[in-house]
Amino acid sequence: MRSIFFVSLLAAAVVRAGAQPVAEAHTCALRVQITDEDGGLINKAFVLIHTDRGAKVSRQVVLDQAGKLKINLFPDLYDLFVSSAGFVPVAQILDLRSCKPLNINLMMTIDSEHMEKDQF
DSSP states (O other): OOHHHHHHHHOOOOOHHHHOOOOOOOEEEEEEEEEEEEEEEEOOOOEEEEEEEOOOOOEEOOOOOTTTEEEEESEEEEEEEEOOOTTTOOEEEOOOOOOOOEEEEEEEOOOOHHHHHHHH
């Protein structure tokens, strides 16, 4: 009985010694600043980051009071969609495959076509 216990203990030690540490998930920094045409901050917007590729992400992101967002994502291509009342929606492809930090200054333009119709 004792020998079975020691053999089991020895086998467990060998398995642990040969096991490789689990690699930490490598993520990439994305920072986005959203402003209007005059440089004014837009801090209330619908922001969606999406990919159907390797990472399979679809995430709504909240802006801080300065109209900024900071998020870490896995290396991949992502679609960024931003909309805010009174502005033309913006869509952009983000390439984080190289995993270099990506800083985007996104300027939204006033949606004068639809604002004029709403005034009547």
